[in-house]
Amino acid sequence: MKPGRPVAVAVKDLRAVSRNRAAFFWIVVFPVVMLVMFKITMGGGGFHVKAAVVTHGSRIARSFVHELNGTGTVHAVVYGDERGALEALRKGRVDAVIVFPPGFDRAVAEGRHPTVRLYANGNDPRGYHAVVGALTGALNGLENGVRRAVTGRLPPDLARVIEDYAHPFGIHVKEVKGVNPGAYQTMAFLAVQALFSASLAAAMATIPEIRSGTMDRLRTTPASPVEVLLGKYLYTTVLVTSGAVLGVLVGRYCLGIGYTPSPTAWALFEAAVVSSAAVGTSVAALLRDEKAVNAVLNSIAFPSMFLGALVVPECMVPRAALRVVVNYPPVTFLHAAKLHELYGKAPSPAGLAVAAGITVALVALSGWAVSRTPR
Amino acid sequence: MRAVDVRDLVVRFDGRPVLKGVSLSVGRGERLAVLGPNGSGKTTLLRAIVGVLEPDEGSVEVLGERPPVEGLSYVPQGHAHYEYLTPRENLRFFARMYGVPGDGIDGLVERFGLPDRRAGELSGGQRRRLDLAVALLPDPEVLILDEPTEGLDVGAKRDFLSTLERVSDERDVTVVFSTHDPVEAERLADRVVILDDGRVVAEGSPRELSRRVCGEPVVVVEGDVRGEEALPYPYTRVGDALRVRVGDPEEGMIRVLETLLDAGSRIEAVRVEEPGLADVLTVLVGGEG
Numbered sequence A: 001m002k003p004g005r006p007v008a009v010a011v012k013d014l015r016a017v018s019r020n021r022a023a024f025f026w027i028v029v030f031p032v033v034m035l036v037m038f039k040i041t042m043g044g045g046g047f048h049v050k051a052a053v054v055t056h057g058s059r060i061a062r063s064f065v066h067e068l069n070g071t072g073t074v075h076a077v078v079y080g081d082e083r084g085a086l087e088a089l090r091k092g093r094v095d096a097v098i099v100f101p102p103g104f105d106r107a108v109a110e111g112r113h114p115t116v117r118l119y120a121n122g123n124d125p126r127g128y129h130a131v132v133g134a135l136t137g138a139l140n141g142l143e144n145g146v147r148r149a150v151t152g153r154l155p156p157d158l159a160r161v162i163e164d165y166a167h168p169f170g171i172h173v174k175e176v177k178g179v180n181p182g183a184y185q186t187m188a189f190l191a192v193q194a195l196f197s198a199s200l201a202a203a204m205a206t207i208p209e210i211r212s213g214t215m216d217r218l219r220t221t222p223a224s225p226v227e228v229l230l231g232k233y234l235y236t237t238v239l240v241t242s243g244a245v246l247g248v249l250v251g252r253y254c255l256g257i258g259y260t261p262s263p264t265a266w267a268l269f270e271a272a273v274v275s276s277a278a279v280g281t282s283v284a285a286l287l288r289d290e291k292a293v294n295a296v297l298n299s300i301a302f303p304s305m306f307l308g309a310l311v312v313p314e315c316m317v318p319r320a321a322l323r324v325v326v327n328y329p330p331v332t333f334l335h336a337a338k339l340h341e342l343y344g345k346a347p348s349p350a351g352l353a354v355a356a357g358i359t360v361a362l363v364a365l366s367g368w369a370v371s372r373t374p375r
Numbered sequence B: 001m002r003a004v005d006v007r008d009l010v011v012r013f014d015g016r017p018v019l020k021g022v023s024l025s026v027g028r029g030e031r032l033a034v035l036g037p038n039g040s041g042k043t044t045l046l047r048a049i050v051g052v053l054e055p056d057e058g059s060v061e062v063l064g065e066r067p068p069v070e071g072l073s074y075v076p077q078g079h080a081h082y083e084y085l086t087p088r089e090n091l092r093f094f095a096r097m098y099g100v101p102g103d104g105i106d107g108l109v110e111r112f113g114l115p116d117r118r119a120g121e122l123s124g125g126q127r128r129r130l131d132l133a134v135a136l137l138p139d140p141e142v143l144i145l146d147e148p149t150e151g152l153d154v155g156a157k158r159d160f161l162s163t164l165e166r167v168s169d170e171r172d173v174t175v176v177f178s179t180h181d182p183v184e185a186e187r188l189a190d191r192v193v194i195l196d197d198g199r200v201v202a203e204g205s206p207r208e209l210s211r212r213v214c215g216e217p218v219v220v221v222e223g224d225v226r227g228e229e230a231l232p233y234p235y236t237r238v239g240d241a242l243r244v245r246v247g248d249p250e251e252g253m254i255r256v257l258e259t260l261l262d263a264g265s266r267i268e269a270v271r272v273e274e275p276g277l278a279d280v281l282t283v284l285v286g287g288e289g
Helices: A006-020 A021-042 A059-069 A082-090 A103-109 A126-150 A155-164 A183-212 A214-219 A224-255 A264-286 A291-309 A319-325 A328-341 A349-371 B042-050 B086-100 B101-113 B124-136 B152-172 B181-187 B208-214 B249-262 B279-285
Strands: A047-053 A076-080 A098-099 A117-120 B002-013 B016-026 B031-035 B057-062 B073-074 B142-146 B176-180 B192-196 B199-204 B218-224 B234-236 B241-245 B266-273
Touching: A006 A021, A006 A183, A006 A224, A006 B086, A021 A183, A021 A224, A047 A082, A047 A126, A059 A076, A059 A103, A059 A126, A076 A082, A076 A126, A082 A098, A082 A117, A098 A126, A098 B152, A103 A126, A103 B249, A117 A126, A126 A155, A183 A214, A183 A224, A183 A264, A183 A291, A183 A328, A214 A224, A214 B073, A224 A264, A224 A349, A264 A291, A264 A328, A264 A349, A291 A319, A328 A349, A328 B181, B002 B042, B016 B042, B016 B057, B016 B192, B016 B199, B031 B042, B031 B181, B042 B057, B042 B073, B042 B142, B042 B176, B073 B124, B086 B101, B086 B124, B101 B124, B124 B142, B124 B152, B152 B176, B152 B181, B176 B181, B192 B208, B192 B279, B199 B208, B208 B279, B218 B249, B241 B249, B249 B266
Parallel strands: A047 A076, A047 A098, B031 B176, B031 B192, B073 B142, B142 B176
Antiparallel strands: A098 A117, B002 B016, B002 B057, B192 B199, B218 B241, B218 B266, B234 B241
């Protein structure tokens, strides 16, 4: 084997892809766009709720509206009647409705324990829980304030006893910053690069060779199929890694994501790229049709990203699905990289060895598929 | 040692035989056309000859060895180069793959009139010339071309065939090409193999094949024709036209005209109808493909 030949194949493919705008967009630009999306949707600054509040003339409710609007995450609008507010909720004009019953202030003062109703739209289950969680928290704060105001009028000893029995323990919510803030978005971006771009880049570099006849032509040259295949892997790795580095730099200097993956994460990422490229090359060589290959690779990449909990929080993914999908070698590597970066968890050598073994088998499969006599 | 030697070649696709015992042999410096209709097995035969397709039965030898071998170049059907690279970049890449120095590339680019644009932006004729230039990089002894003029217009086809003819003469290279165009085969090939349904149905030089399959040339004489009974050749009369089957058209026409004019014929038109490969194809496979 002459090392110059794989390098020549890789340089040729890189030159070609840099001139193919569509391929360049999907392989390099699209993942960076995804990174921006991850930053916006997972960055924590995007949560915003619009709530309709029916006050029925309550002063407490009006002051609550004022407080809500000061939080920056909830925009509260006063509605005159419950029916109109609920209609606005059904039409999606507001995310939630809070109804203070008529005579609320007096009922509170007289200790009649009035009920505040909270409505939220169940069409989006995740959104429902987020909205209910946020507004329940705000209402709890209001309740605490009112309670303190009421008990403040009692003798201190009695007030303390009532406070302690009504609320036997306190809750203090505090965020613990991970060792690498921003790792979440960056690792999600790297998952897109490895699962989507790598398989697509390898496939798109293989199909035209087979369809145009250049692969046949190469097979009549002294270059061996192994040299050609190594060139394809080299090309994919260089291209996808360049895209990943570009994305990390964009994240760091344009999006304010102050995070750079560790060498361990990069190594696992490269393993995922090779593994994914082997899948892309095999599928391309077996199907030999651009549209079919795109469909198959997308239907592998996207479920892997989501069910492998690489672009969504792990708590959102069914355990059983994660246990299955994490065995797909590119996901194994990326999941291990994510756990390492987010929680400092060392990758399991046994798990990585199995994934590496399957990757070697996939590379061999791609070699067989490419050199297989097309009929 | 023959340039190409194929014996009893059988190739099956999913159990279905596509080549059913093909044998052929090509001498060094010879130009052989593999002629046949679409689906007759031409591409399969060429791919087996260059070694990208493994025979199910039989054997293939190129320059005395099992292909792929050094000294063999292959131009597949379509445009077998990279459309996002310029001709020069394509040639440089393939030179690396063939393991030959790239110092002749500028000469090839100039000689084949290849512009410095991406190959995908070149005309069909220019792209075919690029394919040929790539194939010549390793200075081959045997050149295999699959439907080299497919999709070209008349002018581009003529230019390409002239280039191929010139190259093959200058380099004394053995050329095997497939085509379904009998005119192209007649023009370029020393010998023709006609393939139909995976079998060789006829083989020989274009002239030999035409005579063997379709008979001898016919001199057609029109006008007030008299004295045909004195002709030394068999003839038939079709209306006002006399059709005379002659062995050698040049000598035959002179004798026919002398005989008929001596008998007082008033001849209005005379022509020679020589059967070609198109007629051979019509007789053997029922069409020109």
